[in-house]
Amino acid sequence: MxxxxxxxxEDILFILAGIVDPEIPVVTIQxxxxxxxxxxxxxxxxxxxxxxxxxxxxxxxxxxxxxxxLIQNGVxxxxxxxxxxxxxxxxWMNDGTKEKLKNFGIAAPIHSSCTNWLNPKxxxxxxxxxxxxxxxxxxxxxxxxxxxxxxxxxxxxPFDYFKCx
Amino acid sequence: xTKQEALYxxxxxxxxxxxxxxxxxxxxxxxxxxxxxxxxxxxLALDQIGRAQAFLKYAAHIEGQGKTEDDLAYKRGExxxxxxxxxxxxxxxxxxxxxxxLLISAFEFYQFSELSKSSDETIAGISAKALKEVRYHLxxxxxxxxxxxxxxxxxxxxxxQAFRELWMYTGELFEMDExxxxxxxxxxxxxxxxxxxxxxxxxxxxxxxSTIVLPADTYMQTGSRKGIxxxxxxxxxxxxxxxxxxxxxxxx
Numbered sequence: 001m002x003x004x005x006x007x008x009x010e011d012i013l014f015i016l017a018g019i020v021d022p023e024i025p026v027v028t029i030q031x032x033x034x035x036x037x038x039x040x041x042x043x044x045x046x047x048x049x050x051x052x053x054x055x056x057x058x059x060x061x062x063x064x065x066x067x068x069x070l071i072q073n074g075v076x077x078x079x080x081x082x083x084x085x086x087x088x089x090x091x092w093m094n095d096g097t098k099e100k101l102k103n104f105g106i107a108a109p110i111h112s113s114c115t116n117w118l119n120p121k122x123x124x125x126x127x128x129x130x131x132x133x134x135x136x137x138x139x140x141x142x143x144x145x146x147x148x149x150x151x152x153x154x155x156x157x158p159f160d161y162f163k164c165x
Numbered sequence: 166x167t168k169q170e171a172l173y174x175x176x177x178x179x180x181x182x183x184x185x186x187x188x189x190x191x192x193x194x195x196x197x198x199x200x201x202x203x204x205x206x207x208x209l210a211l212d213q214i215g216r217a218q219a220f221l222k223y224a225a226h227i228e229g230q231g232k233t234e235d236d237l238a239y240k241r242g243e244x245x246x247x248x249x250x251x252x253x254x255x256x257x258x259x260x261x262x263x264x265x266x267l268l269i270s271a272f273e274f275y276q277f278s279e280l281s282k283s284s285d286e287t288i289a290g291i292s293a294k295a296l297k298e299v300r301y302h303l304x305x306x307x308x309x310x311x312x313x314x315x316x317x318x319x320x321x322x323x324x325x326q327a328f329r330e331l332w333m334y335t336g337e338l339f340e341m342d343e344x345x346x347x348x349x350x351x352x353x354x355x356x357x358x359x360x361x362x363x364x365x366x367x368x369x370x371x372x373x374x375s376t377i378v379l380p381a382d383t384y385m386q387t388g389s390r391k392g393i394x395x396x397x398x399x400x401x402x403x404x405x406x407x408x409x410x411x412x413x414x415x416x417x
Contacts, residue, residue, distance in 0.1 A: 086290075141305070
């Protein structure tokens, strides 16, 4: 059996860093903060991931992608474990990741909207297309669990806002 | 009763509440009054079903008989479910679903705030995660209460009637038995009764702002802690479990 010996933990993390979020293909699971840890044992490689939302349907695909990619790289015995603690937060995204979201047409999460959760309409979200702050929330629930639906009153385009979490 | 048995049932309660409420919300898929609400209600359903999966997986682990979360969801009978009765009630009209969602989300907000401090790490972890999602559910239900309550005479009447009908199912949310008592000793379980004043304040203020009269406490329905349900749960399970009952162990 091929064991995990040729690879270090850093090597595995480097390989996995290439996996993109199936619902937002411009960012990787590492950039999203969903890839938490790799634990190497004698004949087993355990990958710890955390979901953005408990019911995130992308988790099954991500798990499959991790196993497949590691098998392609000669790591045969892979176990993917889902951990809920510490709970995933949008604060784990850095500015570069937020910029990628914006360029993809998704307004990046604003930290203050977490503390102000009882009054979501008080948060000003900029349009990712024209940067106007003249925007309106249409619904807190959008095309995926992690996004809200907004519209821009200036360029008139609808857009997604990545909810603060 | 051993601690393991108590913890198993306690975790099943948490999982079953999420599973049954999640299924009811999923019934709105393609039937929402507007597209945005169709998406909102199914998003709520997704959060609940994700939470159910996490708690039932943990319950299966505690039981230690090699079962999965799917075994617990699809292969238990009606009397082995411990969800609160309010979750299994039919979805009714949109006002009824919103009223139900407000009562449940306000309860879950306090429940998961406390459970995220549980001495059981897995329960605390899932609860901290659930709490973030429940905040969005609560704001959603609150906004719709305002709109329906202060909307048209018809929307007001429907919402008021929904709260009147549902009120007798709210007592059970705070019911505790020997399982809670046993698990409270080491800080695993929380004191549900102590959550009621805050819950009542929150619900009362949202209803007042919606010009809806808070129903008076009257006879309260009970039974789910012992697996005794309304007539609706059996019908619901026959749909949820159909495939696994007709084709045992079928997989995709």
